[in-house]
Amino acid sequence: MCYAIPGRIEAIEGNRVIVDYFGEKKEAINELEGLKIGDYIYAQGGYVIEKVPSDYALSVLDLWKESFFNLQKLDMSLSASSISKDGVDRRLISILDRLIYGGTVNRQDIAYILEVSDEKSLDYIYKTANFLRQKHLKNSCCVHGIIEITNHCSCGCAYCGISSMNQGLKRYRMSVEEAVKIATDAIDRYGFKALVLQSGEPADKDEFIEYCEAIIQGIRAHKPVFLCISFGEIGLRGLERLYKAGARGMLMRFETSNEGLYSRLHPNKTLASRLEHIRYATELGYLVFTGALIGLPGQTLDDIVEDIFLVRELNAEMYSFGPFIPHRASTLSDANLPDSDMVLKVLAALRFVDYENARILVTTAFETLDPEARKKGLLAGANSVMLNITPLEYRRLYDIYPDRAWREAGIEEQIDKTIALLQSLGRAPTDLGVR
Ligand code: 5AD
Numbered sequence: 017m018c019y020a021i022p023g024r025i026e027a028i029e030g031n032r033v034i035v036d037y038f039g040e041k042k043e044a045i046n047e048l049e050g051l052k053i054g055d056y057i058y059a060q061g062g063y064v065i066e067k068v069p070s071d072y073a074l075s076v077l078d079l080w081k082e083s084f085f086n087l088q089k090l091d092m093s094l095s096a097s098s099i100s101k102d103g104v105d106r107r108l109i110s111i112l113d114r115l116i117y118g119g120t121v122n123r124q125d126i127a128y129i130l131e132v133s134d135e136k137s138l139d140y141i142y143k144t145a146n147f148l149r150q151k152h153l154k155n156s157c158c159v160h161g162i163i164e165i166t167n168h169c170s171c172g173c174a175y176c177g178i179s180s181m182n183q184g185l186k187r188y189r190m191s192v193e194e195a196v197k198i199a200t201d202a203i204d205r206y207g208f209k210a211l212v213l214q215s216g217e218p219a220d221k222d223e224f225i226e227y228c229e230a231i232i233q234g235i236r237a238h239k240p241v242f243l244c245i246s247f248g249e250i251g252l253r254g255l256e257r258l259y260k261a262g263a264r265g266m267l268m269r270f271e272t273s274n275e276g277l278y279s280r281l282h283p284n285k286t287l288a289s290r291l292e293h294i295r296y297a298t299e300l301g302y303l304v305f306t307g308a309l310i311g312l313p314g315q316t317l318d319d320i321v322e323d324i325f326l327v328r329e330l331n332a333e334m335y336s337f338g339p340f341i342p343h344r345a346s347t348l349s350d351a352n353l354p355d356s357d358m359v360l361k362v363l364a365a366l367r368f369v370d371y372e373n374a375r376i377l378v379t380t381a382f383e384t385l386d387p388e389a390r391k392k393g394l395l396a397g398a399n400s401v402m403l404n405i406t407p408l409e410y411r412r413l414y415d416i417y418p419d420r421a422w423r424e425a426g427i428e429e430q431i432d433k434t435i436a437l438l439q440s441l442g443r444a445p446t447d448l449g450v451r
Contacts, residue, residue: 169216311354
C-alpha cells in the first residue's frame with residue numbers, strides 16, 4: 017500500500033524497501049538501481065516507480081502535511097464511533113471480538129457471518145470491518161484508472177454481455193496510439209499513477225500480445241506508472257512477455273471456486289487453467305488482483321465461503337468481488353440480483369480473513385446494484401476504487417452487464433466525486449497525484 021505523495025526510504029532488504037509517510041511505514045518492491053536510505057520515491061501498487069529529488073519531495077510533503085493528519089483524524093473518529101453491541105447476535109460478537117484482539121476466523125465463522133440478516137448485527141459486522149481496516153491499514157484508499165482497450169472476446173462466459181455469444185454487439189479495438197494517448201493523458205492531466213488495461217480474452221493470442229506490448233512500452237516510455245493487465249487467459253508465455261514489457265499487476269478473477277459451476281458457466285474452460293494463470297503470474301512477480309462473482313445462479317453460500325478463502329490462499333494484492341448482474345443478451349438473463357447486504361457482508365468477510373493486508377475493491381458492478389455502494393463499501397472494510405477512464409463511445413460498448421454505474425460520467429466528474437467522497441470519510445486517495 018502506498019500514498020501518491022513522496023515517501024522516504026527507511027530500510028532496504030533485497031528488493032523490498034520500507035517507505036515512511038509521515039511516520040507510517042509501508043512496504044514496496046523496488047526495481048530501481050542505486051536507491052539509498054534517505055532517498056524520496058513515489059510508490060504505486062506496491063512498487064517503487066520513481067525516485068524524486070529531495071527538495072521537490074519536501075515541498076510536496078509540506079503542502080500535504082496538514083490535510084494528511086486532518087484526514088487521518090476524521091477517519092479515526094468515524095471508524096471508532098458508536099460500535100454498539102446492543103441487540104447484536106451473541107455468537108457474532110464472540111467471533112468478531114476474536115478478530116479485534118488479533119485472532120483469526122475459520123470457514124464456519126464466515127458462513128455464520130454471511131447468514132446474518134438482522135439490522136443491528138449487520139451494522140456491527142460493517143463497523144467492525146471498518147474498524148479493522150482503520151486499525152491496520154489507516155486511511156489510504158487506492159484509486160486506479162481502468163481503460164477498456166477492446167471489447168472483442170473469444171470466450172462464451174454465460175453471464176457476460178461481451179461474450180462471443182452476444183453477436184448483436186458492435187465490437188471495437190483501440191489503436192496502439194489511441195490507447196497510449198488515453199493513458200498518458202490520464203497520467204499527465206489527471207495525475208493517475210496506477211492504470212489497469214482491460215479487454216475480452218483474445219482469440220489470436222500472439223498477435224494480441226504484440227499489440228499489448230506496444231501499448232505498455234508506449235506508456236512506460238512516457239512516464240513510470242504502475243500498469244496492471246486484465247486480458248483473461250493470455251497463456252503463460254503471454255504473461256511472461258507482458259511482464260517483460262513492464263506490466264506489474266494482473267487482474268483476473270477466478271469467478272467461482274466451485275469447479276462444477278465454473279465449467280457450466282465457462283464453455284471449454286477449466287478452473288484449473290484459470291488458477292494456473294493466476295499462480296504463474298504471482299510466480300513471475302506480478303501483483304495479482306483477483307476475486308469472484310457474488311450471486312451466480314447455482315452458487316451456494318458455502319461456495320462463497322470457499323471463494324473468500326481461495327482469494328486469501330492466492331496471496332492476492334487486491335480482492336475484487338462484485339455482484340453478478342444479469343445481462344439481457346445472455347442465457348442467464350432471468351436470474352435474480354443478489355442483495356446489497358450480501359455484497360457488503362462479503363467485503364467485510366474479506367477484511368476479516370485478511371485484516372492486516374487486504375486491499376478490497378468496491379466494484380462498479382456493486383455501484384450499479386446500489387447507488388450508495390461506494391460509501392457503504394468503504395465503511396464496511398473496503399479501501400479501493402477504480403475509475404473508468406475509457407472514452408464514452410467505447411465505454412458504452414464495453415457492455416459486460418447492463419446500465420453500468422458511471423457509464424456516462426467524464427473523468428473529471430468521476431475524480432471530483434471520488435475525492436469529495438473520500439475526503440468526507442477521511443480517506444487519502446493513494447494513486448492520484450497531488451493536484
Ligand atoms: N455481472 C457482473 N460482473 C460481470 N462480469 C462479467 N459479466 C458480468 C455480469 N453480468 C465481470 C467478470 C469479469 C469482469 C471483467 O467482469 O467477473 O471477470
